[in-house]
Amino acid sequence: MPDIEDLIRNIDPARNADLPTSGSTEALRIYREATSARARANPGRRTNRAWAIGGFGVAAASAAAIVALVAQSGPQPRPAAVVLTLDRVADVAAHQEPALALPAGGYLYSGAVGFELVSQIGNGGDQQTYSVFASFTRQVWAASDGSGRLSQRYTGATFVSLTDQAAWSTMGSPEAHGLPAVLKDIDSTEGPGQLAPSLGSLPTDPKALLADIQAGKVDAGGAPPGDAGAFQVIGDLLQRANASPALRSALYQAAAAIPGVELIGTAHDAVGRTGTAVAFSSQGDLDELIFDPKSSQLLGEATVVSDPAAYCRLGLRAGTVVSSTSYLGNAIASSTTQVPAGLVAPTAFHIDLPSSATVAPTCAPSPPTAAVPPVSTTTTSPAS
Amino acid sequence: MRRGAAGGRARPTDEERFAALYEAQFHSIYTYVWRRVVPSQVADAVQEVFAVAWRAARDIPAPPEDRLWLYGVARRVVSRSRWEVARQGRLRDRLARAVEKQGAGRGLADPAEARLEAALARLRPRDLEVVRLVIWDDLDRRDVAGLLGCSVNAVDIRFHRAMKRMRDELGPSPAGGGGLRGPASHLTRQ
Numbered sequence: 001m002p003d004i005e006d007l008i009r010n011i012d013p014a015r016n017a018d019l020p021t022s023g024s025t026e027a028l029r030i031y032r033e034a035t036s037a038r039a040r041a042n043p044g045r046r047t048n049r050a051w052a053i054g055g056f057g058v059a060a061a062s063a064a065a066i067v068a069l070v071a072q073s074g075p076q077p078r079p080a081a082v083v084l085t086l087d088r089v090a091d092v093a094a095h096q097e098p099a100l101a102l103p104a105g106g107y108l109y110s111g112a113v114g115f116e117l118v119s120q121i122g123n124g125g126d127q128q129t130y131s132v133f134a135s136f137t138r139q140v141w142a143a144s145d146g147s148g149r150l151s152q153r154y155t156g157a158t159f160v161s162l163t164d165q166a167a168w169s170t171m172g173s174p175e176a177h178g179l180p181a182v183l184k185d186i187d188s189t190e191g192p193g194q195l196a197p198s199l200g201s202l203p204t205d206p207k208a209l210l211a212d213i214q215a216g217k218v219d220a221g222g223a224p225p226g227d228a229g230a231f232q233v234i235g236d237l238l239q240r241a242n243a244s245p246a247l248r249s250a251l252y253q254a255a256a257a258i259p260g261v262e263l264i265g266t267a268h269d270a271v272g273r274t275g276t277a278v279a280f281s282s283q284g285d286l287d288e289l290i291f292d293p294k295s296s297q298l299l300g301e302a303t304v305v306s307d308p309a310a311y312c313r314l315g316l317r318a319g320t321v322v323s324s325t326s327y328l329g330n331a332i333a334s335s336t337t338q339v340p341a342g343l344v345a346p347t348a349f350h351i352d353l354p355s356s357a358t359v360a361p362t363c364a365p366s367p368p369t370a371a372v373p374p375v376s377t378t379t380t381s382p383a384s
Numbered sequence: 385m386r387r388g389a390a391g392g393r394a395r396p397t398d399e400e401r402f403a404a405l406y407e408a409q410f411h412s413i414y415t416y417v418w419r420r421v422v423p424s425q426v427a428d429a430v431q432e433v434f435a436v437a438w439r440a441a442r443d444i445p446a447p448p449e450d451r452l453w454l455y456g457v458a459r460r461v462v463s464r465s466r467w468e469v470a471r472q473g474r475l476r477d478r479l480a481r482a483v484e485k486q487g488a489g490r491g492l493a494d495p496a497e498a499r500l501e502a503a504l505a506r507l508r509p510r511d512l513e514v515v516r517l518v519i520w521d522d523l524d525r526r527d528v529a530g531l532l533g534c535s536v537n538a539v540d541i542r543f544h545r546a547m548k549r550m551r552d553e554l555g556p557s558p559a560g561g562g563g564l565r566g567p568a569s570h571l572t573r574q
Contacts, residue, residue, distance in 0.1 A: 004547055004550050004551055004554075005519055005547070007500055008500065008504065008515065008519050008520075008550075009519050009520070010497075011497050011500055011501060011504075012419075012519070012520045013419065014415045014418055014419055014520065017418065019411065019414055019415050019418055020410075020411070020414060021410070021411045022406065022407045022408070022409075022410035022411055026427070027406075027410050027411075027414075030410075030427065030430055030431045030434060031406060031410075031434065033431050033435075034431050034432075034433075034434035034435040034437075034438050035402075035434075035435075035438050080403075080406070080407045080410075081400075081403050081404060081407050084403050084406070084407075085399075085400075085403060088399070265396055265400055266396055266397055266400065276397075276400070293397075293399065
């Protein structure tokens with residue numbers, strides 16, 4: 001016997017109506033319209049009123065683009081949060097100042113600071129290997145053809161574990177410049193195409209751009225083909241100040257179209273700046289892009305352990321940050337030795353390294369672990 | 385150390401909280417509005433709800449209170465606007481929908497359903513709203529009370545009164561069965 005409530009439920013007109021869900025194109029359209037209304041309601045939030053008003057046409061075009069991306073990704077709707085977040089920052093990127101023009105004979109200088117995991121590979125198997133977390137400064141001067149100078153200096157290190165320190169000791173405690181000898185500074189002159197891809201020929205249609213990147217047509221430091229490589233290439237391209245607003249906008253939208261890209265949320269880069277992170281998981285790593293949603297600036301990148309099995313020899317747990325890079329901005333330099341005025345040299349930043357106290361191998365039968373004091377070599381202080 | 389991205393999570397920004405709420409509640413809010421607004425105005429009204437929420441993003445309370453907060457916004461938008469259907473739940477709304485959807489609706493062929501709708505439409509407006517929020521929007525009594533600005537007790541009274549009136553009006557089951565007596569499950573659940 002039907003209950004009156006059930007009868008009433010049955011005549012709910014919405015029950016048989018095909019109403020849009022949050023991942024639908026209608027939902028994305030309404031999201032864009034609703035959030036664009038903020039500019040209308042609060043023009044004072046933007047310093048340039050014409051900017052805000054002029055933005056709507058472009059915003060609408062961008063919405064159409066993202067809807068197309070969502071529609072072409074097949075029956076599985078993309079998680080709306082990551083699409084919406086990247087759509088927003090793509091819109092911001094489209095309205096940034098025009099790209100830096102690289103004059104003939106000039107170089108695009110970029111500075112970065114961070115830390116990474118570096119391992120010594122032994123000669124006979126891996127008996128003698130050791131691994132360290134090493135902080136670095138990196139400076140690149142790239143001419144328009146991708147040639148120029150790369151300078152990377154290590155500034156500090158900690159052993160990943162006591163096992164690593166013991167292995168290093170067994171090898172005779174090799175040092176170079178006060179750091180474990182595995183850390184070799186780089187200062188090299190590179191030929192065309194080695195330091196930066198050519199940006200001018202890249203399409204600014206997100207779909208076409210992603211297709212080119214996935215096909216390996218955009219070389220950016222030997223990234224692997226496929227989605228994981230595409231995500232890395234997008235990060236490489238986003239931090240370049242000579243990428244046009246249209247290209248940077250397309251890059252964020254292309255990132256949104258990569259299957260499996262997820263929203264991490266609020267995050268900090270290596271120097272502690274706050275941004276929003278999106279990530280792509282591949283081979284035990286979670287690669288994160290951290291950007292400022294207000295400026296669209298790419299603050300940095302980080303790699304986080306997502307599958308501890310991939311790092312079992314080092315005993316790293318899921319969530320451990322194994323590398324993190326902060327981009328400190330770029331500007332035009334007249335030579336490969338000049339740090340453009342107004343940019344802070346990467347040596348001005350101090351990078352705190354992970355402690356080695358809590359890690360132990362997890363793939364072999366693990367030895368009993370006592371509390372291990374952090375092992376840290378002194379930080380060199382290169383002149384800035 | 386300063387952790388990288390996965391190390392230290394700061395509080396979500398207003399925008400992130402808004403996006404999460406949007407993702408979680410878009411369909412519910414759309415449906416809520418769709419039931420209460422003439423069809424051609426639904427999209428505009430939903431957009432207005434989220435535009436208001438967006439402008440007030442910093443006031444969005446933490447989950448699970450954010451849901452009720454958003455329904456409150458939707459209720460204000462629907463009730464103060466030109467979009468509100470004058471006599472909610474009336475037959476002509478469904479007629480309008482049937483026409484607008486080019487016969488996609490179920491039509492009005494079932495006389496039992498028509499009786500039921502007519503009986504619903506004769507409820508006091510505030511009682512009807514309680515019935516709709518409880519049965520159609522699937523809100524619990526506490527949320528309904530919060531939304532309507534009355535006590536949980538008042539919600540219970542209205543709901544019971546409405547159910548009693550429905551049973552009295554309909555008598556034998558319009559679905560062709562016996563009587564309509566049955567527990568008001570929503571009211572005894574908690």
